[in-house]
Each structure stands twice: as C-alpha cells, then as structure tokens.
Amino acid sequence: MSDIRNSWLRNATIGMSFLLTFFIIVLLLLIVTKPSFETLYTSITSPEIQFAIFMSLGTSIISTILCILIAVPAAYALARYSFFGKGAVNAILDMPLALPPLVAGLGLLLFFGTTGFGNALADMGLVFVFTPLGIIAAQFFVNFPYMLRIMRSTFESISTRYEFVAKTLGCTDLQAVWRVTLPMAGSGFFAASVITWAKGIGEFGAALLIAGAIQWKTETLPIALFLNMSCGNLNMAISAATILIIICIVSLYIFERYGGASRL
Amino acid sequence: MLHTENLSKDMGEFILRNVTLDITPGEYLVIIGPTGAGKTILLETIAGFYPPDSGKIIMDGRDITNIPPKDRNICMVYQDYMLFPHLTVEENIGFGLKTRKKDPEYIRKKTVEMARLLSIDHLLHRKPETLSGGEQQRAAIARSLVMEPNLLLLDEPLSALDGQTRDKLRTELRRIHDITNVTVVHITHNFEEVFSLADRVAIMNKGEIVQIGNPDEVFRKPESEFIASFTGMENIFKGSCSHQDGISAIKIDGHIVYSATCLGEREVYATIRPEDILLSKDPIVSSARNSFKGRITDIKNNGMVIKVTIDVGIPVVSIMTRRGWDELQMNEGEEVYLTFKASAVHVF
Numbered sequence: 001m002s003d004i005r006n007s008w009l010r011n012a013t014i015g016m017s018f019l020l021t022f023f024i025i026v027l028l029l030l031i032v033t034k035p036s037f038e039t040l041y042t043s044i045t046s047p048e049i050q051f052a053i054f055m056s057l058g059t060s061i062i063s064t065i066l067c068i069l070i071a072v073p074a075a076y077a078l079a080r081y082s083f084f085g086k087g088a089v090n091a092i093l094d095m096p097l098a099l100p101p102l103v104a105g106l107g108l109l110l111f112f113g114t115t116g117f118g119n120a121l122a123d124m125g126l127v128f129v130f131t132p133l134g135i136i137a138a139q140f141f142v143n144f145p146y147m148l149r150i151m152r153s154t155f156e157s158i159s160t161r162y163e164f165v166a167k168t169l170g171c172t173d174l175q176a177v178w179r180v181t182l183p184m185a186g187s188g189f190f191a192a193s194v195i196t197w198a199k200g201i202g203e204f205g206a207a208l209l210i211a212g213a214i215q216w217k218t219e220t221l222p223i224a225l226f227l228n229m230s231c232g233n234l235n236m237a238i239s240a241a242t243i244l245i246i247i248c249i250v251s252l253y254i255f256e257r258y259g260g261a262s263r264l
Numbered sequence: 265m266l267h268t269e270n271l272s273k274d275m276g277e278f279i280l281r282n283v284t285l286d287i288t289p290g291e292y293l294v295i296i297g298p299t300g301a302g303k304t305i306l307l308e309t310i311a312g313f314y315p316p317d318s319g320k321i322i323m324d325g326r327d328i329t330n331i332p333p334k335d336r337n338i339c340m341v342y343q344d345y346m347l348f349p350h351l352t353v354e355e356n357i358g359f360g361l362k363t364r365k366k367d368p369e370y371i372r373k374k375t376v377e378m379a380r381l382l383s384i385d386h387l388l389h390r391k392p393e394t395l396s397g398g399e400q401q402r403a404a405i406a407r408s409l410v411m412e413p414n415l416l417l418l419d420e421p422l423s424a425l426d427g428q429t430r431d432k433l434r435t436e437l438r439r440i441h442d443i444t445n446v447t448v449v450h451i452t453h454n455f456e457e458v459f460s461l462a463d464r465v466a467i468m469n470k471g472e473i474v475q476i477g478n479p480d481e482v483f484r485k486p487e488s489e490f491i492a493s494f495t496g497m498e499n500i501f502k503g504s505c506s507h508q509d510g511i512s513a514i515k516i517d518g519h520i521v522y523s524a525t526c527l528g529e530r531e532v533y534a535t536i537r538p539e540d541i542l543l544s545k546d547p548i549v550s551s552a553r554n555s556f557k558g559r560i561t562d563i564k565n566n567g568m569v570i571k572v573t574i575d576v577g578i579p580v581v582s583i584m585t586r587r588g589w590d591e592l593q594m595n596e597g598e599e600v601y602l603t604f605k606a607s608a609v610h611v612f
Contacts, residue, residue: 159346161342161344161346162346162348164308164311164313164333164340164346165340165342165346165407166348166359167311167312167313167332167333167334168311168333168334168336168338168339168340168360168408168411168413169334169339169359169360169363169407169408169411170334170360170363170364170411171334171363172332172334173332175363179359179363180348183348183350184348184349184350186350
C-alpha cells in the first residue's frame, strides 16, 4: 500500500541529490587531504606556484576588465534595443559557452598566428602566440558570454521607464544609463564580474592552445597543475588544485550571496 | 502652450493616430480611455522618448518634435512611481536639479520646500522601498514639480493606490495644481478623477482623440456611440451644493436632490446609479428623501433588464429587473413616480 506520508518518489529523488552532493565533497576532500599540511604549505609557497598565482591573478583580472568594457555595452544593447539581426547576434554570442575550449583556442591561435591582422599586431609588439597576452585573449573569448548573459538579464529586469524619467529630469541618454541604470544593475554587475573572473582563473583548454604550457612563462594555476601532474610532481599539482578549489568556493558563495536576481 | 499636430506613432501593440491637441497654459487636461487606447504612448511621445512617425509637437511656438527629452522641460510621473531605488527620497527629488548643476545649498532648499508642499518632508532620508505607495507617489510628484516643468504628465498616477489613499492624493493633486498652476496632462481610466480634477477631458480610443471638451459637455452630450457606452455613466448632474437641515441639497436646473454626502458649498457633480431609482405608479411613503414625478420618454429592453428614461425636468435613467417591470405595466408617455435615498446620491 502506498502512504502519502512516505512517497517513494520523494525519497528516491532526494536521495539522488544527496548522492551527487556527497560525490562532490568526496572528490574535493580527496584532493586537499592527499598531502600532509606541511607539504601543501611548502608547495604553495614554492616560487613556481607563487609565479602561477601571480600569472593567474594578473591575466584573469585583465581579461575580466576587458569583458566588462566590451560585454556590458553589448549586453545593454541586446536588452534595450531591437535591431536587425538581433536574434542571430544573441545566438552567436552564446556560442563560446557551448564550444569546446580547445576549439576556441585553435581558432584564436589561427587568428593571431596566421592572419594579416594577427601579424600586424605582432609587428606592433602585441604577440599573442605563446605569451601571457594569449592567456588573456583565451580567457576573454571563453568567458565573456558569462558577463554578457548575466548583464543582459540584469538590464532586462530594469524597466526602461527609469531611464525615461531620468531623461525628463535633464539627463542625456548616457547620463541616464550612468546615473540610474548602472547603479541599479550593481549587484548583477558584481556577480557577473566575480563569475567571469573565477572562470578566467580556471581557464585551461583555450589558453593551452594559444599560449602553450610553458613553465615560468605562461604558467597559470591550471597549467601548473597540468605540467606538474605530467612529470609526476603530485604535491605541486595538488597545491595548485587546492588554490583553485578555494577560489571556486569563495566566488560561488559571493555569487549566490550578492548576485541577487542575476542568473546565468 | 503645447500643440500637437497629426501626431502618429505605430509601436505594434500600441498606436497613435493623427492626434491633434491644444493644451492651454495652466490647464488640467484629463485623458481617459480604455486599456490599449494609446494614452501612455501619447504622453511618452510628448515627453520625447521616441520620435513620432509623423506629425509635429510645438511648445510655446517652438518645434520640439525632434529635440531630446532633457531639453523639453516636460516631466513625467508613472503609475508605479519609478523612484530611483538606490537614492534616498531627498536625492530623488533633487535628482533633476543636480543634473542642472545647481548648487547644493539651492537644491537642498528647493527639495525641502517641495517635500513640505507634498507633506513628505519627514521622509527625506528614507529609501523609496521603505515608503508606502501613496508616499512614493508623492515623492515622484515632488521630483517632477521641483523642476518647475512647462508641462507635467501624469500616467495613471493614482491607479496603483488603495481607495482611501487615492482619494486623499486626488484632492492633493487639485490643491497642488491650484498652488503651482502647472499645466497638467493626466491619464486615467477613473471617472471620478475626471470630475474632480479636469478643466477639460479628452476621450481616447484606438489611438485617436475622439472627443474633447469640458467634462459636463462630454458626458452629457457624447458625440458617438463609443463615448456613450464607454463613459457608461447615466444620471450625471452638475449642480450647486448647500446644507439644509443637516443634509446636503444639490440644486440641479432648479430641482433639489438630497444627498448624504457633500463637499462643502460649491459646484459639484452628483451621480445616481440607475438601479437605485425605484419607479412606481403612485407616490410611495418611505424614508427616502428624494421623490419626483415625471413622464417616461424611452424604454429599452435588453432582455435581462429594462432601462427606462424619465423626464422630470431633467432626464433620469432607471434600470429595473424584468419581473419588476412586468408588475409595473407601464408604457412610454405615462406618468411615473421616482424614489431614491439620499445615500444613493454620490457626490464628487
């Protein structure tokens, strides 16, 4: 006999969600508890990992700023205006989310390495192939859709009428956006920046193809993890992984805590 | 003051068709119409949020059709307030003056002055979200008025408020208009707002202004079937109110109608719902204060109810149920007695 106090569907599905949660926690604990605390500390403070932290922070902060400068205006246009080809633009701009990062990296490598435009940039001293600049380009390309999507939905949630009113109170179009819409989009903007930055720190595939995995040169935390793993240096690899895990947890917390209504 | 000439705009869902409108300085114009009539889009086009497809907008002799909203000095208040949530009430009210780069001392002075006029000076430090609907709308009105606009546009400013707050703010709007003499265009679908606020009323339908004039004239002499059925108001009478023996008497074309409510000694509109008027062959002895004798001029049978028009010197409409009418057994041209209570006479 079935009993409404004891639905098997409820129990089975809740059980499934707990199983998944448990699985994730086990994996994370396995990584961080593998080496002793002292070994972990020594590895994290080693010059190579310090370099990787520095490289990761630098590239991810710059790529996040680029995403803000380019994706926020684009998101505004997609939220506010209707124009020819908007549907196609929307669909294509989401593409990097689904595209395997290695494919994106290959495209970037061909763009900066073989085209006239890439060569012209190289002649001006902006070399992207096998340099930290390449890492920034990879992070930007793979992660701007996060910034774009969150900001687009944030702008869409703010009624155009706020800007209308601001304009009747003497604002130009730009002032209305600057003094009203952007402050109102604050929490969405903050959440989008944190997610874009965290994704940038973890970017591996696209960066691997365009910037290579060169120790002491294009060695970010994921690259350090990969390089040390391939030459059996488990403790160093785990120390890089641990830092990535911490960044992931903190940024996810910030996103959920301060992200407000923003959704990916 | 403001003149629109054959203004047209097609926004798909909403449309504006050849709207020609003349607004005189200091007047309070109320535009009323069903949902989707294009009322909001008319205001938004006048404010300059989008260019019209054709037509012209002239303000004080100057063609402003294509100049940006910021240079028009036309302010807008929406139904849902649109206060900037990241700013305090004071910063909201001072927003426009700050944009005009006025000095902070002056902004502060003007803001407080305006807040006092709208009785929200005790709320200046608060964020909009902590205010009640009525308070938020007062703040939004203050934010517009402080700009000393050439024209103030109100888009259903009272529709989001509950009954009592609405009545209060409506009276307030009248008072503020009397004090500031600002030219107002007010959109609504509420008839009371027309009668208590409007110098003139315009009726809008399907993107067009179908009739414009003073409220009495428009409601008494609708120019089309649509207006008649849209206004749908029977028994609207203009008269002067005075107190007699603790009850108010309204003098309408020489006839006295008694009402339980009165707003002081002045010109008022009185309405009586047709179903509140009782018809009888002989005079009825009852506590009802109003009793008239008249002649039936028209009988309309629409199945469910019978609508009877009686001339008692002024035309009065009564609605009866089919059974009530059958019992009465009367025909056009016959004499009939009308009875209704003082509490059935609504005054505004």
